[in-house]
Amino acid sequence: MTYSEVENVTGYIGNFKVTIRKKARYVDEKECNACGDCVKVCPSCTPDEYQMGFSTRKGIYIPFPQAVPSSYLIDMKTCLGNNPIACAKCQEVCEKKCIDFDAKDEVVTVDVGAIIVAVGNDVYDPTELDEYGYRSYENVITSMEFERLICAGGPTEGHFIRPSDRTRPKSIGFIQCVGSRSKKRGNPYCSNICCMNTIKDTVLLKDHYPDTDVKVFYMDIRAFGKGFEDLYMKSKDEGVHYVRGLPGEVEENPETGNLIVTVENTTTGKIEKHELELLVLSVGLLPRKDSDVVRQLLTLSRTSDGFLMESHPKLKPVDAPTRGVFLAGCAEAPKDVKDSVTQASAAAARANVILASDKLTVEAITAHIDPDLCKYCGLCVKVCPYKAITPTDRKKKIAPQVIEAACAGCGTCGAECPFDSISMRHFTDAQIYAQIDAILDTNSQDKVVVFACNWCSYAGGDFAGISRLQYPVSNRLIRTMCSGRVKDEFVLYAFRKGAPVVLVSGCHFADCHYIDANRQTQLRVEKLWDKLEKNGIRPERLQLEWISAAEGQKFAVVMKAVEELRQKVTAEEIEHTKEVLAPKPKKKPVEEAASSA
Amino acid sequence: MAQEADFKCLRCGNSFRAPYSPETEPQERACPNCKSNSVRRVKEQKEAPGKK
Structure with missing residues (x-):
């Protein structure tokens, strides 16, 4: 389904329902045989996006040569209009009567079992890099524009020319890492493809025009992968000049349109000036x-x-x-x-x-809602990162239900439920209270209760262990699948039981295994800080840390830091905390834990 | 220009200003001094008149 947009997706694994808008083409794609008669008579014209604006297209057009289906469509923004019909010359000449100005968008819904997201990428716009003069100098182009100019299906049918005077450039320079690997401007990551793309371009240039002087300005060439190094060597052997250093300035000679590139060659340590007839900026990729x-x-x-x-x-x-x-x-x-x-x-x-499966295996660790305890507040529906809980209806007293196939078991719903109506299989409240009890039953003043998420923080602890990093024995870990599972009541219960310090630890925001469940952790901890302060308890006694599985070092540092905090907590403070957080008569987690154990 | 707010580190006590926008909260933050993530926004003491 091409020329379409996904408007909505509901459901879950094996049972997705996707709503798709098929945009009106105004041309019957089944009847159109792409004869092109309509294009010849179309009076409207606009820059061709596919050719990077180097040529124009008509209001009726095929978006790109390999488009599927290979039939024309009308871009109504460029067309003179269909309501009322202003021109209709295309309709007059179309022998197969394919053109329908009354066509409308069609919305279809399809049931699918799985979805593959392949939305592609954008490319970096180097306009902000003033020193390269893109958009100031005609003969500074991007690697994408270069592709169109050298392509046989491009605006010049493969005759490589420079934009200013339409002559073939005899000297061409490529600047690498434009918009990539920079923390200040552009993006900090390597865009992966630019080095090999430039090497390919240089080989192509040398094959087509052996007399062309080609220079590449680079930080370092990343030619990893099968055959990549060979291509790099081939490029060098064919006479491409690689200059190690990124240019600091590009100026234009207004008479010739040539570009003067100033660069520090870091191999020789000298400032060099290179005069080039065309400059290609090897731009990076963006989401x-x-x-x-x-x-x-x-x-x-x-x-x-x-x-x-x-x-x-x-x-x-x-x-x-x-x-x-x-x-x-x-x-x-x-x-x-x-x-x-x-x-x-x-x-x-x-x-x-x-x-191919008749049945799907669901996660063993999922949430379960007790409809008898549910008060239909809908908080669980709101916080579920997977939309795995069906909506609630307070008026009709319809309790939400967990779609087990979609539930990943983060436990955020269980932590947020104010009525204890949600239990997490294998990580029940009773099990966690029992662990807190076990930690704090003796010498509670010497312990730090650490809630660590399974995927990052707990694994970070493992990494610290296998790295032989030492950390204090006072830290006692309770593993939860996600830090989002850590209910505020768990923390308060630990304080009631005499914990001097409690640490809640999870994945870094970008690493959360459960989409964004750890955002709820942070919000919950922030509320707890407020609550502790309101009750005269130092909020410092509740710590929050994001530790990845690779940060064994950070894990050890944090453990030492919380131990230092623990040593500063006085016995009076602990007693005061026990008093002010004394449990309300209704909630008896200790008994619950004991009975379930 | 990005909004800023006052923050306090609950590990080392360091106070600092950092970008803050209610629309994009919560955000992962770290104390510039000790790198702790126990960073708490210092809220204004006075509430708006008429607010409960």
Whole structure:
């Protein structure tokens, strides 16, 4: 389904319902045989987006040569108008009568078992990098524009010319890492494809025009992968000049249109000036702006670089955190064609596992709602990162239900439920209270209760252990699947039992295994700080830390820091805390724990 | 220009200003001094008139 947009997605793994808007083409794609008679008579004209504005297209057009289906469509923003019909010349000449100005968008709903997100990427706009003169100098172009100019299907039919005077440039420079690997401007990450793309371009130039002087200005060339180093060597052997250093300034000679590039060659340590007839900025890749719509529809999350986050970087690299959703191509990270094809194949195979199954295995750790205790507040529905809880209706007294196939077991709903109506399988309230009891039953003043999430903080503790990093024995860990499971009552109960310090620890925001469940952790801890302060308890006694599985060092540092805090908590403070947080008569977690044990 | 707010580190006691926008909260923050994530926003003491 092309020329369409996804408007809504509901449901869960195996049972998604996707609402798609098929945009009106105004041309019957089944009848159109792409004869092109309509294009010849169309009077409207606009810059061709596919050719990067180097040529124009008509109001009726085929978006790009390989478009599927290969039929024309009318861009109503460019067309002179269909309501009322202002021109209709295309309609007059179309022998097959394919053109229908009354066509309307069609909204269709399809049932699917799995979804693959392959939204692609945007490219960096180097306008903000003043020193390179993009948009100031005609002969400074981006690598995307270069692709169009050298392509046989491009605006010049493969005759490579420079924009200012339409002559073939005899000296061409490439600047690498434009918009990539910079914390100040552009993006801090490496865009993965630019080095090899430039090397490919230089080989192409040398093949077509051996007399061209080609220079590449770079920080370092990342030619990893099968055959990449060979291509790099081939480029060098063919006479491409690699200059190690990124230019600090580009100036234009107004008479010739040539560009004077000033660069510090870090190999020789000298400032060099290079006169070039064309300069190509090797621009990096960005996450697609409109991918945010898909992200929200599918409850996906992003990594800190803005690309969609995979479920697990090593074990589930094509799975999205939402079950039944898979990622392919640059939606997940910048990657070349080969990697995109590999990931797409893997995503298709993973999706097929679902489609070929009669039954799906659900997570063992899921939430369960007791409808008798539920007061229909809907808080669980609101906080569930997976939309795995059906809506509640207070008036009709319809309790929410957990869709077990969609539930990932983070426990955020259980932590938020003010009526204790939600229990988490294998991580019940009673089990966690029992662990707190076990820690604090003896010498509670010497213990620090640490709630650590399974995927990051607890694993960080493991890493500290295998790294032989020492940390104080006073820290006692309670593992939860997600820090979002840590109910405020768990923390208060620990303080009531005499804990001098409590630490809640989870994944960094960008790493949360449960999309964004740890945001709820932070909000809850902030409320707890307020509550403690209101009751005359130092909020410092409740600590919050984000520790990844790779941060064994940080884990050890944090453990030492909380031990130092513990030593400053006086016996009087602990007694005062016990008094002010004394349990209300209704809540008897100790008995609950005891009975369940 | 980005809004800023006052924050206090609950580990080392360091006070600092950092970007803050209610629309984008919660955000992961770290104390510039000790790198702790136990960072609490210092709320204004006085509430708006008429507010409960």
